[in-house]
Structure formats: structure tokens, C-alpha cells
Amino acid sequence: MKISNTVEWAIHCCTLLAGLPEDVNLSAKDLAEYHGVPHPYLAKALQMLSNDGILKTISGPKGGYRLASKPDSVSLLDIVLSIEGNDSCFGCEEIRQQGPTALKRSLSYKRPCLIASAMWKAENVWRAELEKVKLTHLVDQVKVEADPRQMKKTQEWLNDKYNSK
Amino acid sequence: MKISNTVEWAIHCCTLLAGLPEDVNLSAKDLAEYHGVPHPYLAKALQMLSNDGILKTISGPKGGYRLASKPDSVSLLDIVLSIEGNDSCFGCEEIRQQGPTALKRSLSYKRPCLIASAMWKAENVWRAELEKVKLTHLVDQVKVEADPRQMKKTQEWLNDKYNSK
DNA sequence: TTAATTGCGGATATAATTTATCCGTGATAG
């Protein structure tokens, strides 16, 4: 029951992009450099986000990624599901239909297993909580809580990137 | 982000044991046979439940497992955490402290990362939902919803086990 | 048009984890 750390990378990338002006984009290499993570592997995560319509791709020189839609319409859930896939984390293998006391007819098991239902209900609550958190909220919170010195360094780093293009 | 299927096995085992009289116990082999799952591997899961005080062990011939406490004091969360461990499913690697814009002093990052906080909050909601579901509820629901024919077969199977000892 | 840059997708290699089994030890009922 562990979430891939590429999810963390993806959320950080999206949050960074969400705070940028709409006409600015960053390449996979830029994003990897900014976050100090391996470029080729991060690129895979960005590809998934792009395939799922969360990021927009600009190819060619000066190309890269930007947010495909408004930051308030992208939730943490969108990003998590894009990277992890939207299969349920609990897979019911219907073991109630195994063993010596099981019934032959699968018709007897029309309703879902109660145990699986309980697990799925909890997962839905988790998803709903992640759905609530939009990129806008994260961007706003960062502006308030982050160290002003890092904000400044980030702005300078972005300017450098932008000017060198 | 996938939960081990031994969690499913463990919950089914605990639910079965929760429905039994207090002085009855089932061996790992019995539980494996009942659920149609491999015995040596299920035994590992039962050991974990035993170590975490969810199941009580009776060793020697006629030994096995029974619930260590009342069914209404054991929740799905207890079982899930016993098998999966109680580490958070989201591991924050503090990537905000990596890259060219990070600050040298780790004092600047006293508050937890906002992204991690959001993920952890969702996980806490998930845990709270699982905490609500006690084995009592599952046992009661099974009595109402399960096919009477399977209940009868189960009773007969249990009687066989009990009489042969 | 050409050269350079960038994302895309497939193939592949390595690391880590999960899944599964086995065996020796200690406990206990008959």
C-alpha cells in the first residue's frame, strides 16, 4: 500500500506550472533540474499527465509543458490517478467463492462482498478528499507559507530560464 | 498504490473467527482450507495478526487461532495496518529541499510540505472510515445478506472440524 | 532547407518488493 514517489514529483511539477503565467512553459529537463530528480524518468510521468489531459504539450525548441486547464479545475486526485492508474487499491478476489463451503452457482454472489464494499467505501472517501484539493489551493498556500527567500530564488531561476530562450 | 491480497485473506479469517463461539479455535490449515488459499503463506499473515494482538494463539494439538478480544473492538483498520504496516502510503521525500532554488538551512522547512499534508489528510480520512467498521458489523451483515445455503454448509464444515478433534 | 531542440513511445535493464515455500524449534494434548 505505497504510492509511487513519482506522484510526489508530478504534484510538485503541476503546482509549479500552476503558479506560472499562462503563456510560459517548462521543458521536462527544466522541471527535472528544478526539483533535483532524474530527467528521463520524470519525463515518463509528464507523458502520463499529458496523455490524461492534465498537461499541454508544446514540442520543438522552446517547447515543454504547461497546464492544460485552469489551476482550479485540476485536483490532486486527477494527478494521483493519472500516475497510479484508476484501479481500486483493494482488489477483491472473491475468496468467498472459494473453498469447500462455496456455492456452485455464481448467481448466489450477485451482491458484492461486504468486506470489499467496506474497503471500497473507505477508498471513495479518500478520493473525495483528494478531489477537494485543487492546484489553486496549493499555489495560494505556498504563497503564504513558503520562505520568501526561496520564492525569490525561484523567481530568479524562472527569469534565467525565460531569458535564455 | 495496491493493497496486498493477504489483507483480504486476513479480514475474511478474522470475520469468520469473530462469528465463532469464544472457546472455539481454528488452525492456520483449517483457515487456509476454508478460504481456498495457500496454507504456508496465510500462516504468515496470521502470525502478524497474532503479534499485533488481534488474534490469540493456542499452540499444540487442537491449537490454532481465535480472536484476542471482542469482535466490536477490532476494526478493519486494525487488520489492514497489522498486515500492511502503519507507514503512510505517501512518502514525502522533501523534494522542495532539492534543486537549485532550495535553501541551505533545513530550519527554513520546519512546517511540513503542503503537498504531503494534503496527501496525509486524505489518508487520515481513509483510516477513520476503516476504523468505523468493526468485525461485529461484518458478522451481522453476513448473517443478513449471505446465502442461507452457504451458511448451512459453513456450519456443517465447522461441526466436522470440531467433532474430528 | 537544414540543424537543433523537444516530446513521444517502445524496448530494455536493474532494483525492490511481493508472494510463496521450507525447515528447525518450542509448546502441548493425548
Place this chain on the structure above:
DNA sequence: CTATCACGGATAAATTATATCCGCAATTAA
């Protein structure tokens, strides 16, 4: 004393996660 059973360690196989590389298509600047 013997057969049964849980326990814990060791180990092996299978699956998944992590990471990299390369050729291709798209795009831009010179």
C-alpha cells in the same frame, strides 16, 4: 513419548517499480 501446531528465520520465485536509452515525429530558428 509422539503427533500436532504456532513461530521465526532463511530462501526462492515472480512480479512490480525504478531508471535509462534510442529512434521518430513535431517544431522552431537560422
